[in-house]
Amino acid sequence: MVLATISTQGAATAAPAPVSAQRFIDDYLLYLLARASHVISTEFHGVLRRAGVQVPVWRVLATLAGSPGETVSGLADACLLQQPTMTKLLDRMVRDNLVKRLPDPKDRRVVRIQMTSRGETVVNELLASAKKHEQEVLARHPDIDAVALKTLLRGMIGRQRRGKRALG
Amino acid sequence: MVLATISTQGAATAAPAPVSAQRFIDDYLLYLLARASHVISTEFHGVLRRAGVQVPVWRVLATLAGSPGETVSGLADACLLQQPTMTKLLDRMVRDNLVKRLPDPKDRRVVRIQMTSRGETVVNELLASAKKHEQEVLARHPDIDAVALKTLLRGMIGRQRRGKRALG
């Protein structure tokens, strides 16, 4: 990982009761990830708001953009939502003529979600804004190697998923 | 919270997972950050559930652990919540005897939040679990330099915050 060249090592592990002159959370990986995600996403959410599109709606459309015919559970997983939440979100999106529910020919339990043409129109505009915004973010952080960071994150996501059964 | 295991995993069933090599979101920084944060946090949330502590409650307690006497708005910001959400969350936490509201002597608009002794007990156990879990996560990703990654994330958070007014 090219990313990690800053120096390093040991330290964080065996320090005895590290009387935090700092807040715990400011050195807590889970918090830093959540906060970084939040502050960066929040900025784009302004774009969504101006477009009159809710954040979860955008996530569904963005997912469908590269992966048409997703299932309800597949979308829930991709959008980091629970399945009942997704079912109800899709109710609204169907109502707003952004997506359609279609039966799966092979498995009648499955519902396939497809964008309507209106959905496609909306997502295409938003995709353009998203790419533009991503470039702005990266421009604001010139020391960050985007490719390396994305690779790192994908690695965390993939390995974490496979290791799911750990921890008691 | 079991969500992430629902679909994409068993896969063998109904020929889902067209996992197209080209989903937009799989190369979208904001999504990768959100997903990485989500999958890693989800694992710890299992610990919280077993302890009978809700995620936002944990976040408030963890924040107060290193920073006593926070204000309502300060906590909302730290916990990535809106202020009315925090007010109501604190209502519940006061009810459950985890925190107290105290008036600020200098500014009577301000409410200072302080942990009760029960709150302290709870958070101390959770902090230990959180640190243990963080070590487990890092152990699972041996190629990641934790110090460098944290530094990177703090940088993103800090610079992003200062650049807040960007984007039209």
Place this chain on the structure above:
DNA sequence: ATTAGTAGCATGAATATTCATGTATGTCCA
């Protein structure tokens, strides 16, 4: 073919969050 078990989605009641305000206090400055 029958049965037991599981996967995918929907639903409803309980709970939580948000949006738009309301109220009180503090600050600025003419």
Place this chain on the structure above:
DNA sequence: TGGACATACATGAATATTCATGCTACTAAT
């Protein structure tokens, strides 16, 4: 000092999410 404006928190109605569960359809084993 007065008035306009800003800040901190609370509140309530509208909306969204969650938890538990129901229902149907598929799968595997007998």
